[in-house]
Structures are given as C-alpha cells and as structure tokens.
Amino acid sequence: MISTSFARMTLLLLAMIALQAMSSPVSAAAGRRHSIHHQGQERADGHELPLTQLPRRAPAPPDGAHISQHKPSKVTNATVPIFVNKAWVDKADGGKAGRGITKAWIGLHGKGRDGVATFQDLYPIVGSSGALIIPNFYAPDDIGHSTTDGVHASYLDADRNMLWNKEGWSVARDAVQGGRKRPLNGAQISSFDVVDSLVERLSDKGLYPNLKRIIIVGHSAGGLFVDLYARFGKSTSDGNIKFRYITANPPLNYFEDRTRPVDGQDYLAGCPEYNDFPAGSSGMIPRYVSTTGKRMSFAKSVSRDVIRLAGSRDVYKAGYEVPRCDAVAQGGLDRLARNQNAWVIENLRAKSGKDLSMYRGYQNLTSQAKPVATDAGAPLLFKRTFAIVPGVGHDSGKMFSSNFGRQALLSSSGVSYTPHLEGNQSYVPY
Ligand SMILES: *[C@@H]1O[C@H](CO)[C@@H](O)[C@H](O)[C@H]1NC(C)=O
Ligand SMILES: *[C@@H]1O[C@H](CO)[C@@H](O)[C@H](O)[C@H]1NC(C)=O
C-alpha cells in the first residue's frame, strides 16, 4: 500500500512539474493545423444567409465547406454556426437538392472547439457523398479572440451565436448565453438539443426524401459527446433512418455502475466525484439527460450501433494535462487503457461472449463486473464494436483516415477487430 501510494504521488508530482515547464502540446498542435484558403467573397450556393450578415473579418471557410447559421429553437433567434458541405440542404432549396442524399454525418469537434479542423479531418473521407455537418460550440472566452487556447474562433459571431461553458457543451449542458443581439430569452438549449435539431432537419422528407443513415461521430471531447449521446440522445434508429455513433479516443466514458478498474477503494476514496456525470450517474445531471433525453436501459444501449475507436499510441506523455481523477479511475493515465476498460466492462455486463483476455483491465474487471442479463438470463443483444487503431495517437485526422476509421464512417457493418497485443502496452495504472 505504502509503495503504491508513494509511486502514485511521485508520478503525479513529476507530471505536474512537467506540466508547468511546458505549454500544452495539444493546443499548439490545434493552432498549427489550419490552412485557410482565401476564396474572396464567392460562394457556390446562393441559399445561405446574405454575406453582409457574416462576421466582417471571418476568413473564408475551408475547402469544401460553407458556414450556415443554424437556429435550433423557436424561442430564440440565437444561432450555432455550422460548417457544412454542399450536400447540406437549406430550406430555400425546396427539397430538390437533397433528393440524391442517402447519408449524413454530424461531426463533433474536440475540446479545442475547432469545427474547421473537424471538417478538414472528415471531408477528405466522406466528400460530398452525403451531407456533412459540423456544429461549432463556442465559449464566452472565445469572444474577440481569433485564437483562444488554440481555438480557432474567427468564425464566432458574438452578436448572434449561442455560447457554452468550455466543457459544458461536450456533456449535454445548456448554453450559458445567446448572442449580444439575440439573447436566449430564457431558452434552455443543450448542445444535445442542437444535434437533435440537426437530425430533425435531416429527417424532413421534404428536404431529404431518401435519407437512410445518420452517422454521429466525434474525437476526444467530441468522442465523449458521442458516447453520451448514444446513451441519452433522442435520436434512435427507426424504420426509416438508421443511426451510427462513432466515439474516437474519448477522455472517459459513462459507466453504468460504480465498478472501476482500480486498486480497491484506495484511489476512489481520494476521488469522491469518481461517479459524477459524465463518468457515472451521480452529481449534477444535465437538464437534457434528466428530462429531454431517452433514459434507456443498459440492454437497449448496447443494442445500438456504437463504434469505439482507440489509438494504440493514445497514451499519457509528460507535459500533457493530468487527467481528472474521475477519468483516471476508469483505468489510469492513458486514454488507450481507459477505453479498453470501457469496452471490457460493457462486454462483461452484457455477457457478449467476446474474447477480452488481451485487453487492459480484463483481469481486474472480470472479477468485479456484475453481468446484466435478460429476464430469462440470456446474454444481451450486443451490437457495439471496438477497434484499436495501430500506430495512431490523439489525432482525429489520423484516427478517421485509418482503415478502421474509414470502415466506421463509410461501411454499414461495424469494425471487425481481433484483439492482440500491439502498440505500447506498458501499463500505467494511475
Ligand atoms: C426572431 O426574429 C424575427 C425576425 O426579425 C422576429 O420577428 C421574431 O420576433 C424573433 N424571435 C424572437 C424569439 O426573438
Ligand atoms: C487488479 O486487481 C488485483 C487483485 O484484486 C490487484 O492486486 C491489482 O492491484 C489490481 N490492479 C489495478 C491496476 O488496480
């Protein structure tokens, strides 16, 4: 016990020193990746809001994209900027342009709130084979900054855009303010309501008479968004439209119970919030989750088409932000380990029968996990799939353009992955 605690403290201390010594490499990378192509004021389509209403100094959107202002609620005229490809149909099109569209992708950006980067990561893969929509959730700190925390906020129109707390948008919280000229007027609008309203628009048969599939995909904080949306979001497959949810390299996952792959109760005692939302069902539950969303059973949630992808190199490095203890309680400092644990625990609970023996956390979880079975005691219908993407770290572009990423985005079957040891398997528990 003493040596374990000592090792843990030493590790944290070293990590904190390293953190102070250098700025976050994640932000630096986020700031570097933009190549803004100046295309003057020309736009391929004439259906969006007039140019005079766009923020004056906003650079041209990335190749293949235009910006639209999406109004998710009737109660307020405040908007969320969305980066869309040409297959996104504005009402003014009268439905014709959407006739050939059968698929749509809704992409969620990461902590850096950088919808441009997300568009640039997904567009080369999906092109215009369907509608691509990236909503951008900005934060109050982004006002007046073209770059905050590595955020590319040049597209923020403070007069009309809704804003979320920096972490709130990724975990279903409500917008904290509307635009300066378009206040919220008391409207409670969760980031999940925004996705619901995009789905509603895509489900409009007048606009998209042939739409069959909607793929909701996110990396990192956007991956957490998708993990939660797949459990609590209103959008579920019906006879008409099938949904897929792709969560890549999320920092943590929603755990259905208090089982955690850590050394007894020692670590958890020092982290009383380990089961607070979004890590679990305690603490302050967002309004959307407790009222608007679908409260689905575990059985229902594992029957959905959810693909989890983890990069084999998505491991902790000195100088990175030390994860919060609710995340660390899910399997240590490495996202790779935490995502394997999340996979293992949901398989064990569902009694999926899959080979889990090579995954991190299996030994610990197999003795702890409480299986959930049908009334008749049978295994649950389990549709989730998982793959470790070889050689890729915390990089959304490389995750999505990998073979497993493309398979998840483009094919209608799940990812088929054979567990085996690969990448850096040296285990840093916490
Ligand atoms: C939204 O804008 C329209 C047009 O300017 C106006 O008529 C309407 O009252 C506004 N709605 C709200 C909720 O402010
Ligand atoms: C896993 O469980 C064993 C047995 O309970 C324990 O000794 C070990 O420390 C655990 N490992 C982790 C990483 O918590």
Ligand SMILES: *[C@@H]1O[C@H](CO)[C@@H](O)[C@H](O)[C@H]1NC(C)=O
């Ligand atoms: C694996 O990770 C550990 C800890 O992060 C590191 O010390 C080691 O050099 C890595 N090994 C390889 C082969 O990358």
